[in-house]
Amino acid sequence: MDRSHQKKEIGQKGKGFFLKGKPFFLAMIFLFSVLPLISGEEDRRNPLQGLYLTPLQVISVEELDQLDSEKRIPIDEDSGIALRPPEPATPIGTDPAVTDPNATTVIEPPATDDPSVESGPKSLDTKIREGEGLLKRYYSQFIEEKRIWEDRERGNVYSSRSDQNDIRLLLWQSTHKLSETLIVKDSPVLYELHSRMARLYTEKEKYAPALRHYLAAFRYHPLDLTEERFRQGEWQKEDYKSLFAPSAKEHQRIWETKDKAEKDWKQAKDDKHTALADLARAKRSLSEIEREEKRQDEIIKNRFASLQTASKNYEESLKSRYAVYLLQKQQSDSKTFYDMANVVKKIEDDNKERLKIVNKLGVAGKGIYVLFDYKRNTDFFAYELLLEKAYSQWQENPQVILDVAEQYRQDGKKEKAIDFYEKYLGLVEKQNPQDDAGKENLAKTYLRLAMLNADIKRKVIASSYYEKYFLGSPDNPEKTRVSYEMGVFFAGHIGDLKKASIYLTYWLDRNSKDWNPALDANTNLPELESIAFFHLSKKDKADRNQEAERNKLNLAYSQWKKLETLHIEAEKELETIRARKLKIKKDLLVTTEDDALSQYRLLDIRIEDQEAVVRVLKTKLDKIPVLQLLFRLGVLAEYGKDFQKAVGYYNSVIELGGEVEIQLALKEKKRVERILTTGVIFPPFNESI
Numbered sequence: 001m002d003r004s005h006q007k008k009e010i011g012q013k014g015k016g017f018f019l020k021g022k023p024f025f026l027a028m029i030f031l032f033s034v035l036p037l038i039s040g041e042e043d044r045r046n047p048l049q050g051l052y053l054t055p056l057q058v059i060s061v062e063e064l065d066q067l068d069s070e071k072r073i074p075i076d077e078d079s080g081i082a083l084r085p086p087e088p089a090t091p092i093g094t095d096p097a098v099t100d101p102n103a104t105t106v107i108e109p110p111a112t113d114d115p116s117v118e119s120g121p122k123s124l125d126t127k128i129r130e131g132e133g134l135l136k137r138y139y140s141q142f143i144e145e146k147r148i149w150e151d152r153e154r155g156n157v158y159s160s161r162s163d164q165n166d167i168r169l170l171l172w173q174s175t176h177k178l179s180e181t182l183i184v185k186d187s188p189v190l191y192e193l194h195s196r197m198a199r200l201y202t203e204k205e206k207y208a209p210a211l212r213h214y215l216a217a218f219r220y221h222p223l224d225l226t227e228e229r230f231r232q233g234e235w236q237k238e239d240y241k242s243l244f245a246p247s248a249k250e251h252q253r254i255w256e257t258k259d260k261a262e263k264d265w266k267q268a269k270d271d272k273h274t275a276l277a278d279l280a281r282a283k284r285s286l287s288e289i290e291r292e293e294k295r296q297d298e299i300i301k302n303r304f305a306s307l308q309t310a311s312k313n314y315e316e317s318l319k320s321r322y323a324v325y326l327l328q329k330q331q332s333d334s335k336t337f338y339d340m341a342n343v344v345k346k347i348e349d350d351n352k353e354r355l356k357i358v359n360k361l362g363v364a365g366k367g368i369y370v371l372f373d374y375k376r377n378t379d380f381f382a383y384e385l386l387l388e389k390a391y392s393q394w395q396e397n398p399q400v401i402l403d404v405a406e407q408y409r410q411d412g413k414k415e416k417a418i419d420f421y422e423k424y425l426g427l428v429e430k431q432n433p434q435d436d437a438g439k440e441n442l443a444k445t446y447l448r449l450a451m452l453n454a455d456i457k458r459k460v461i462a463s464s465y466y467e468k469y470f471l472g473s474p475d476n477p478e479k480t481r482v483s484y485e486m487g488v489f490f491a492g493h494i495g496d497l498k499k500a501s502i503y504l505t506y507w508l509d510r511n512s513k514d515w516n517p518a519l520d521a522n523t524n525l526p527e528l529e530s531i532a533f534f535h536l537s538k539k540d541k542a543d544r545n546q547e548a549e550r551n552k553l554n555l556a557y558s559q560w561k562k563l564e565t566l567h568i569e570a571e572k573e574l575e576t577i578r579a580r581k582l583k584i585k586k587d588l589l590v591t592t593e594d595d596a597l598s599q600y601r602l603l604d605i606r607i608e609d610q611e612a613v614v615r616v617l618k619t620k621l622d623k624i625p626v627l628q629l630l631f632r633l634g635v636l637a638e639y640g641k642d643f644q645k646a647v648g649y650y651n652s653v654i655e656l657g658g659e660v661e662i663q664l665a666l667k668e669k670k671r672v673e674r675i676l677t678t679g680v681i682f683p684p685f686n687e688s689i
Contacts, residue, residue: 055189073130082133186234187220214340258310265303272296334394341386443473483507491535527620530559567617
């Protein structure tokens with residue numbers, strides 16, 4: 001047998017073996033494909049794209065328009081799903097595929113005699129029921145566990161038993177995410193529906209479902225604001241109001257024109273080099289090569305001119321189309337995040353209410369106390385996180401900037417708070433608000449900036465903001481209270497006695513009618529008035545008006561005397577109570593009657609309360625610079641030749657002062673006594689007191 005015949009026979013045997021093994025091979029493939037199904041598992045490699053209907057295929061545009069109208073959307077009572085509108089009836093004996101153009105459909109109006117049928121403007125519950133019905137109709141088509149809305153109700157991370165779990169879920173999603181908002185698809189219809197439901201639930205003060213709808217809304221709303229998404233985004237298919245879809249398509253056409261012009265220009269440059277190289281290889285004459293070069297240069301010039309025109313049109317389209325879309329989307333996203341932040345803040349505040357405890361013990365200090373919230377005092381919580389997100393979306397939202405600044409101030413981050421307050425001023429001062437709310441926020445911002453700058457030792461900057469607040473704020477109790485602080489600040493920290501006298505005089509003229517009635521006028525007013533008169537006397541001293549200075553110092557000293565009298569009476573009362581307690585304690589050594597024990601406990605509580613009163617009065621007395629008052633009154637008495645009164649003031653300093661003040665007062669007293677003995681006047685040792 002020759003070699004060729006052997007090869008042919010072997011080939012036939014191999015072919016036969018393959019044919020014999022093919023059924024076995026196919027059977028093995030089928031067996032491996034069926035094994036997962038036999039074990040009860042599905043092959044989930046197929047994402048089932050295109051299986052489900054789009055929102056506009058499930059929800060009609062007419063139904064979306066009906067949400068803001070008085071026309072009702074029928075809802076199934078059992079499932080809560082919005083019923084589809086009935087199809088128009090087809091006459092008997094006609095082809096349903098052929099419609100009569102002259103036929104008219106008569107729709108009977110709903111009966112209004114039934115009292116259970118709601119008519120007129122929709123109530124809040126009706127709006128919520130209709131919106132939920134449309135959403136349930138869309139989600140009811142999902143037959144697997146991929147359904148987005150209901151799955152969160154059954155999840156292990158999420159639990160709807162308490163509002164605080166809503167915030168935990170929000171924080172968890174903010175730190176464990178695959179994309180910026182765990183985006184499912186770009187769907188303006190679902191985003192608007194969920195946002196609408198969130199606002200309605202917020203209006204109804206149901207904050208937990210409102211937060212769920214806000215979370216669901218951003219699943220269908222990417223925060224990517226690129227130009228490519230504007231030109232080719234899936235959102236155009238659901239722009240049923242035609243707000244930006246026509247503009248985006250026109251911008252896409254202009255971009256394609258520019259892109260083609262740029263490619264043609266580059267191709268023309270490449271063609272020039274190719275044509276000249278071919279002529280050179282063919283050894284054509286130099287004149288022919290130069291003519292071809294000029295022709296190619298003309299083509300390149302024309303195509304570059306076309307590119308410039310297309311680029312100019314593209315830049316104009318960017319400003320007139322994409323920039324408008326970008327700004328509106330930024331503003332809308334920022335407002336939605338801000339509304340969501342306010343919902344979270346309400347839930348946070350409600351949770352703090354649950355942290356309150358009531359002290360029911362019969363001891364001093366009984367009342368309601370808030371437990372320490374460690375999350376609120378260590379790092380950003382959900383409310384501040386959302387405010388930061390709203391600010392990042394649109395950095396010129398004045399309300400967001402103001403709230404961010406306020407949160408930084410409450411957290412003690414003063415420099416950051418100042419930065420955001422100044423950003424707010426930069427935006428609002430240009431607008432020059434005319435409404436009362438805008439003016440109030442502006443004045444409040446000036447005051448916050450003044451206080452924050454004063455806290456970090458920027459006193460000159462703080463003084464300018466104090467003045468802006470005083471000029472821009474209307475007369476009210478708050479302005480009266482702040483005017484006292486301003487007067488003390490300008491007198492003690494800035495040294496501007498003229499401005500300090502303006503603010504302190506303003507406060508003295510109004511403190512009697514604007515003073516907070518919750519405060520004790522017997523202790524607060526004398527203390528503050530004494531300090532105010534003392535600072536006012538400094539201006540009279542600078543003006544060399546000794547009579548006015550003496551009057552104000554006397555007023556300040558008389559107010560101090562009132563407080564001292566109250567302090568002495570409080571100490572006497574404390575000693576009386578202690579004596580009574582001691583007497584009852586001695587009686588308890590003999591007997592243990594219930595009345596004596598109860599009186600002993602009551603007196604113990606009264607002693608604690610009275611000690612607190614004594615401490616408060618002592619603190620207020622210490623705040624008044626009474627030693628400086630007495631020294632200055634003694635000097636003024638000497639100027640008036642009343643040396644006996646001067647000795648009295650120096651004796652008061654010796655009685656009240658410390659070691660340094662006592663030594664100085666003794667020297668002044670000896671000097672005055674020498675004047676009384678010899679008649680020779682010696683000037684005070686320290687006239688600058």
